[in-house]
Amino acid sequence: MLADVLEQLVHGLTLGSMYAMVAAGLALMLGVARLINFAHGEFFMLGAYAFWYGYRELGLPYPLAGVLAVALMVVWGVVYQRTVIRAILPRSWHVQLIATLATSIVLTNLAIIVFGTQPKEVPTALSSTILDVGGFRLVWQRLLVLAGALAIFWGLHRFVSRTRAGRAMRAMSQNREACAVVGVDVQHVAMITFALSAALAAAAATLVSPLFNIFPDMGTGLTLKAFAAVVTGGFGYVNGAIAASFLIGITEALAGSYLSYAYKDAFAFIIMIGVLLWRPQGLFGRRLGI
Amino acid sequence: MRVLVRVAVAGVAVAAPWIVAAIAPGQQRYIVHVLIFTALFAALALSYDLIVGHVGALSLAHPAFFGVGAYTAAIASTRGGWPFLADVAGAVALAGLVAALAGIPLFRLTEHAFAVGTLGFALVAWIVATNWVDVTRGPLCITGIPKPVTTLPAWYWLALTALGLVLLLYRGMTTFRLGRAMHAVRDNEPLAAAAGIDPLRYRMLAFVVGGALAGGVGALYAHYLSVFCPEEMTVALTVNMLVIVFLGGVGTLRGVLVGAVLFTALPEILRLAPTWRLVIYGLLLLVIVIRSPEGLSGLVRGRAR
Numbered sequence: 001m002l003a004d005v006l007e008q009l010v011h012g013l014t015l016g017s018m019y020a021m022v023a024a025g026l027a028l029m030l031g032v033a034r035l036i037n038f039a040h041g042e043f044f045m046l047g048a049y050a051f052w053y054g055y056r057e058l059g060l061p062y063p064l065a066g067v068l069a070v071a072l073m074v075v076w077g078v079v080y081q082r083t084v085i086r087a088i089l090p091r092s093w094h095v096q097l098i099a100t101l102a103t104s105i106v107l108t109n110l111a112i113i114v115f116g117t118q119p120k121e122v123p124t125a126l127s128s129t130i131l132d133v134g135g136f137r138l139v140w141q142r143l144l145v146l147a148g149a150l151a152i153f154w155g156l157h158r159f160v161s162r163t164r165a166g167r168a169m170r171a172m173s174q175n176r177e178a179c180a181v182v183g184v185d186v187q188h189v190a191m192i193t194f195a196l197s198a199a200l201a202a203a204a205a206t207l208v209s210p211l212f213n214i215f216p217d218m219g220t221g222l223t224l225k226a227f228a229a230v231v232t233g234g235f236g237y238v239n240g241a242i243a244a245s246f247l248i249g250i251t252e253a254l255a256g257s258y259l260s261y262a263y264k265d266a267f268a269f270i271i272m273i274g275v276l277l278w279r280p281q282g283l284f285g286r287r288l289g290i
Numbered sequence: 291m292r293v294l295v296r297v298a299v300a301g302v303a304v305a306a307p308w309i310v311a312a313i314a315p316g317q318q319r320y321i322v323h324v325l326i327f328t329a330l331f332a333a334l335a336l337s338y339d340l341i342v343g344h345v346g347a348l349s350l351a352h353p354a355f356f357g358v359g360a361y362t363a364a365i366a367s368t369r370g371g372w373p374f375l376a377d378v379a380g381a382v383a384l385a386g387l388v389a390a391l392a393g394i395p396l397f398r399l400t401e402h403a404f405a406v407g408t409l410g411f412a413l414v415a416w417i418v419a420t421n422w423v424d425v426t427r428g429p430l431c432i433t434g435i436p437k438p439v440t441t442l443p444a445w446y447w448l449a450l451t452a453l454g455l456v457l458l459l460y461r462g463m464t465t466f467r468l469g470r471a472m473h474a475v476r477d478n479e480p481l482a483a484a485a486g487i488d489p490l491r492y493r494m495l496a497f498v499v500g501g502a503l504a505g506g507v508g509a510l511y512a513h514y515l516s517v518f519c520p521e522e523m524t525v526a527l528t529v530n531m532l533v534i535v536f537l538g539g540v541g542t543l544r545g546v547l548v549g550a551v552l553f554t555a556l557p558e559i560l561r562l563a564p565t566w567r568l569v570i571y572g573l574l575l576l577v578i579v580i581r582s583p584e585g586l587s588g589l590v591r592g593r594a595r
Contacts, residue, residue: 030402036402036405036406084576084580087580088579088580093401093402094348095579095580097348097402097405098532098536098575098579099575099576099579099580101529101532101575102529102571102572102573102575102576102579103572103576104572105529105568105569105571105572105575106568106569106572106573106576108568109565109566109568109569109572110569112565113565113566113569220525221413224406224409224410224413227406227410228406228410231403231406231407235402235403262417262421263417263418263421265413265417266413266414266417266418268410269410269411269413269414270414272407272410273395273407273410273411276395276398276399276403276407277395277398280398280399280403
């Protein structure tokens with residue numbers, strides 16, 4: 001019984017890591033650019049297919065395929081900023097929402113056309129070996145996900161707090177107009193933010209894809225859950241979004257196994273609506289800043 | 291002159307099955323089928339525009355109300371043996387009730403959060419429709435929903451009547467004092483509130499009426515196809531609504547009608563697989579939203595009308 005609960009807890013932490021890496025990107029974009037990227041789950045999906053291509057089609061070793069996926073998604077982040085975001089950044093939030101939603105529809109359906117609806121599997125050596133400690137069974141890949149996620153959050157924190165680009169991002173999250181006045185190139189900072197968020201999504205995809213299948217419409221549900229985390233954690237506040245992601249992941253794993261598996265995808269939204277009713281600014285909500 | 295044009299358009303709309311029969315007798319069934327869809331989608335888009343275009347609340351919850359209406363009608367008629375008009379009335383009432391209950395927490399959210407919250411609500415509705423097998427039969431769909439009329443032209447006139455009713459209600463709500471109050475809430479909420487117009491009341495009104503009408507259209511849709519599946523109430527329906535409303539012109543009756551005609555005619559002309567169709571709709575939506583500020587800025591700044 002205890003081993004069972006522990007196992008679900010680890011599942012929850014893995015799910016939480018995945019949501020957190022996606023939600024952190026969303027929160028960065030929302031915090032810095034004041035923009036909700038409805039296509040962010042599709043970034044994860046594209047990253048997963050890039051990883052699959054490197055790992056299965058080109059036969060690269062696992063870490064190298066991951067690096068390739070991250071690199072490709074950084075390029076995609078820049079392209080996306082140059083084509084779509086540049087045009088909608090100064091516009092109203094209705095325009096931004098509809099434009100990014102439209103991008104998500106285009107990407108999902110292009111993926112169906114290019115890769116087909118048949119799910120792709122990417123098992124690795126770690127995802128097929130099991131650690132057994134007195135009845136408590138654990139797939140090694142899950143440990144890698146947790147370790148990888150922690151390393152990534154540490155790196156993200158260093159980047160945002162220590163580098164010049166990170167300072168520019170924080171400045172822009174506090175006051176975009178003032179940044180523009182003192183000569184910060186707002187579009188350039190937005191580009192770095194989008195490239196960084198896309199890299200986070202690709203890293204998440206590389207870490208968790210061996211545990212789940214890759215399919216074209218995996219992004220939509222993920223965008224919404226990551227949003228639920230962003231909203232629950234406090235709009236555009238990265239650490240809040242990460243904490244809320246783990247809350248959602250663990251709730252989903254426990255509730256999915258002890259309450260109802262069929263409704264497991266609904267819990268994220270129930271948590272979100274509950275939190276919003278109680279605290280409309282989110283659990284850790286502040287007014288400004290990432 | 292404008293009255294003459296309107297009478298002419300209405301006349302052509304009513305006589306459409308005969309016109310089609312005269313021009314293309316071999317294709318009549320197919321063309322009338324497309325026309326029925328056009329009328330239903332136009333009615334649904336008008337109900338959506340009441341919320342998006344007139345009180346400026348970018349709701350993404352419409353598929354949920356459409357689905358509630360469709361399932362109410364489907365279940366009441368197949369298991370309860372309700373007559374057609376009674377189950378449609380039930381669908382309208384229940385969808386309106388669901389919209390009212392959902393609106394209470396959702397309208398505590400603003401802007402992005404409202405959009406995300408409504409999208410989450412639509413997703414939960416879809417998950418429930420897929421998994422509550424005892425009631426909805428889940429992915430097996432509800433089949434054998436009785437058809438109140440059998441011939442295609444009769445269906446067309448039924449759909450057109452529904453569209454006419456929605457259109458009258460839409461006109462009634464968006465003109466006169468009520469319409470001006472809704473537009474005030476959309477264009478400048480603090481100013482409206484300062485002038486004694488309660489923003490929440492008008493938003494709720496548009497949300498509930500829009501949701502109830504969507505439920506009614508859902509009921510007709512289920513009766514027409516005689517099958518209803520959970521897939522009919524996914525995000526794809528929201529995308530369709532956004533394309534229709536923003537393609538034609540948000541917040542304008544003529545714009546939404548033109549959008550519905552273009553939207554239902556376009557795929558028939560393009561003759562594409564659904565996947566490609568969605569790619570094209572997505573690109574179209576992207577280009578419209580970025581390149582033609584008319585549609586959307588009208589929503590924010592408001593046009594003198």
